[in-house]
Amino acid sequence: MSRFHRLTVEDIRKETRDAVSIAFRVPPELREAFRFTQGQYLTLRRDIQGEDVRRSYSICTGVQDDDIRVAVKLVPGGAFSTFANEALAVGDSLEVMPPQGKFFVPLDPSRHGHFLAVAAGSGITPILSIIATTLETEPGSRFTLLYGNRSTAGTLFRERLQDLKDRYLERLNLIYVFSREAQDVDLYNGRIDDEKCRALFDRWVDVTGLDAAFLCGPEDMTGIVRRALQDHGMAPEHIHRELFGTALPTAGARQRPANGYRRPGEGDAHIKVISDGRVVEFDMAHDAESILEAGNAQGADLPFSCKAGVCSTCLAKVVEGEVEMYANHALEDYEIEAGMVLSCQCHPISDRVTLSFEDH
Template identity: 35%
Template sequence: MSKLYSLKVLEVKKETKDSTSVAFDVPFELYDTFKYKPGQYLTLQFNLKGQQVRRSYSLCSSPVIEEPLRIGVKRVKGGLMSNHINDNLKVGDIVEVLAPDGRFFADVKKENYKTYYLFAAGSGITPILSILKTVLLTEQHSYVHMIFGNRSQETIMFHEELKQLQEEYKDRFVLVQTLSRPKSNWSDLWKTPSKEFRKGRVDTACIEWFINEYPPYAQNVEYYVCGPGTMIDNTVKALENIDVPFDRIFIESFGGDEAKNTTEAFENANLTAHLNGEKIEIPIIKGKTILRALIDEGKEPPYSCEGGVCSTCLCKVNKGKVHMKNNLALTDKEVEEGYALSCQSIPLTEEIEIVYE
């Protein structure tokens, strides 16, 4: 099991009505442990409603600035931890945290000469903001073209920080904000149209317009996408339409837009799990995932987000079949090879055998 560290909360800042950023104090002796790449996440652990809960939140701070480790947390309807953080967390609180991790990050180097296209929607801005700041500060010859989608002006996270970056790096940073339901009033009828916002969603037409409007400066181009499922699908489709190689597209999904899952689990399946050199044999009560069955048994399987995003809980299914309720981390090839996210896996057969490699 990954090691937990106790960090003190330095600042809790309300970013919008439904989102908060949280800064942590990292002691000097943990500086090396908490080094991270722009785009990676931090995993927090709380005991809430009688159970141990972990969730992963992307870092919106930059590793090249002398600033505290900071995450952005948007309230989610029914979200156990996101609501706890927004409602209850305060300066001075001690939070159990895993070291930074994640496969979504930019390899930023001083000598790079690139064009970065950054696509974000909603709270998907958090890792994108980290990448944005790091590129602008480190790569003096690179350019950044960014589109950021929100519902309305009131829901834009880090709005003032983005405006400051626009002003400071106006020769190398283009930002277009698009709003699906912009706020307006009668006085707006007498004003000229705003150049600050574009109306609409981050959909295929929007992406195609954006790239045509702001073509790349450097031939070395990378595309970073973070947001809910539909936004990602639209963005990738638009990029494929203009023949962008898939290995140039980097994706971090923040869930959302999933269809309601109706797959029924096998009731009281028998689980055999190989974990940390131990062979564990327990039943999986209907309604529980493989991961939760092991945790409730007092075992310590690796896990982080419990949202099917990070792949920390990866295991290989050697016997039986499972169904993943959500999978935002594994490729089709990995699934075909028998790999599964234990935090999302429910049994479809009476006998299940897995190995944590």
């Protein structure tokens, strides 16, 4: 699953002034590999001016759509987003990893549930897939979306959301919050902050009646919403969060903690990584770069994208030994207890460590 496949760009749509959506042509022999679950993402790779650039983007189409498409919002100075918005053309090819991610709950056609989604900006991309798929698959369920943007013109997928509203009139409730465009209801003006969440959950959304909540956007916003939901009685395990961007530095810019990493013995740690049927062994210092970076320097070709502990493309399981994660914004407590780690954030604590990229 960690292998890249070269796919042809089938369609590019200008969604807003600074965002495009990109659809891929998947050949018959790769259809099964690229079958996705709502809320998952694709990792894309392209050589840009001699640099191997990888980025993860959420799939924005429903599972029932005959279309696998991601949205890419232009980020000032962003190598891949600039290329995708300004240079990529239909007929070009990109290296694409099969769908990954756990930002979803299993669907049940017999369920009569109520789901909440809270998104800001391009955080709508996986949410759109989740809403479209859920409403199609669970005809007795409802969805409420709280969606923050600067203005109507910059609202990504507004027309697609309106299409869904027209189709599922009584089952989809759309609440737009604009920070730079006035609306008649004062509660819907400004940013999605703590005060606004508590007012909404006090008056408009029965949190105790929700089956699940999906939060996607900047770290600070999703953290605020999560705390407000828990304060209104929602169990943490029913709140699912996906981050778009993080304040953390990437692995290459990481600052070593003042007290360093614990060293159990003299010399280097011996590391074994298992990926795609290959076993690569090497030694590394306990306080050196991450296991991911050290492994790839030895030719292991381990999967990665963000290198910031956000996307989970580098997910692995600790088979032997003990590691320490510098940061984690992707794994739940139960996953860590099961031995799952983000290899881009891992440093060895024991003298021997084995990570498997196949046991998850």
